[in-house]
Amino acid sequence: MTITVLEPHGFCAGVAGALRKAVSAAEEASPESPIYCLHELVHNELVVADLRRRGFVFVDDLSEVPDGATLLFSAHGVAPSVRDEALARGMKLIDATCPFVMRVHRAARAFRESGLSVVIIGKRSHAEVQGILGEAPDAAVVGSVDDARRLSLPPDAPRRLGVVSQTTMNADDVKEIVAALSSRFEVETLAEVCNATKERQDAVKAFDGDALLVLGSATSSNTSRLCEVSRAGKVFRAGSMDELRAIDFSGVADLGITSGASTPESFLEEAVASVKCKV
Numbered sequence: 001m002t003i004t005v006l007e008p009h010g011f012c013a014g015v016a017g018a019l020r021k022a023v024s025a026a027e028e029a030s031p032e033s034p035i036y037c038l039h040e041l042v043h044n045e046l047v048v049a050d051l052r053r054r055g056f057v058f059v060d061d062l063s064e065v066p067d068g069a070t071l072l073f074s075a076h077g078v079a080p081s082v083r084d085e086a087l088a089r090g091m092k093l094i095d096a097t098c099p100f101v102m103r104v105h106r107a108a109r110a111f112r113e114s115g116l117s118v119v120i121i122g123k124r125s126h127a128e129v130q131g132i133l134g135e136a137p138d139a140a141v142v143g144s145v146d147d148a149r150r151l152s153l154p155p156d157a158p159r160r161l162g163v164v165s166q167t168t169m170n171a172d173d174v175k176e177i178v179a180a181l182s183s184r185f186e187v188e189t190l191a192e193v194c195n196a197t198k199e200r201q202d203a204v205k206a207f208d209g210d211a212l213l214v215l216g217s218a219t220s221s222n223t224s225r226l227c228e229v230s231r232a233g234k235v236f237r238a239g240s241m242d243e244l245r246a247i248d249f250s251g252v253a254d255l256g257i258t259s260g261a262s263t264p265e266s267f268l269e270e271a272v273a274s275v276k277c278k279v
């Protein structure tokens with residue numbers, strides 16, 4: 001079996017920046033005064049486990065954080081109302097929101113302030129989309145071309161759309177959804193996936209081997225999209241060495257290996273070495 005590690009791999013700039021802030025903040029943590037993080041800092045089980053060992057406490061709701069505590073916002077960003085409430089409750093904030101996500105927030109806010117009907121391409125339940133919705137609470141969320149074809153605006157809503165996208169969507173889907181919206185409405189758009197997402201998806205689409213191994217957590221949107229855009233006959237995903245060991249590579253002649261933007265390089269190295277031992 002030949003093995004090709006696709007480029008790029010390792011942490012994207014947004015995840016690397018978020019982790020730098022978290023690790024630096026961890027130096028101040030103690031069992032008496034842990035650092036709270038709203039949602040997983042990044043969607044990777046290995047990274048989150050490491051941060052737990054360093055004294056972080058992960059919560060899903062601001063109500064779980066004591067007044068005055070130190071609170072880290074994840075790379076996926078938060079709604080302005082969350083930030084305001086945390087400040088009002090005397091929390092010390094560390095903002096690890098990825099700059100690409102901040103750009104989407106600014107675009108959604110600008111579209112709303114210009115009087116456009118805001119549309120977010122993404123998955124409503126994802127933390128990033130929840131944060132963007134905080135900038136434009138009346139925004140519609142569409143996740144597919146069918147959603148775009150069915151989109152109906154309230155009678156009094158502006159007929160001109162301002163369209164933004166969750167940063168880790170399937171880049172081809174985003175283009176198709178924008179085209180579907182543009183066929184029905186006048187559209188201004190800044191909808192695009194981030195560079196890290198696009199480069200990895202392009203590398204996966206260009207890989208012409210017979211199987212692909214995607215390293216990353218099941219909860220990671222960009223990891224899931226890498227599985228989805230692959231044209232290889234078989235696609236495997238592993239977020240841990242236990243998951244990797246359970247995969248049967250028999251019959252695979254030409255394996256590509258890629259990793260999500262929040263997957264540690266150390267896991268990729270360990271996984272590649274382990275797969276090489278199997279062949």
Ligand code: SF4
Pocket residue numbers: 012013014015075098099100101167168194195196197222261
């Ligand atoms: S995947 Fe993109 S949006 Fe998400 S943290 Fe990385 S660079 Fe930022």
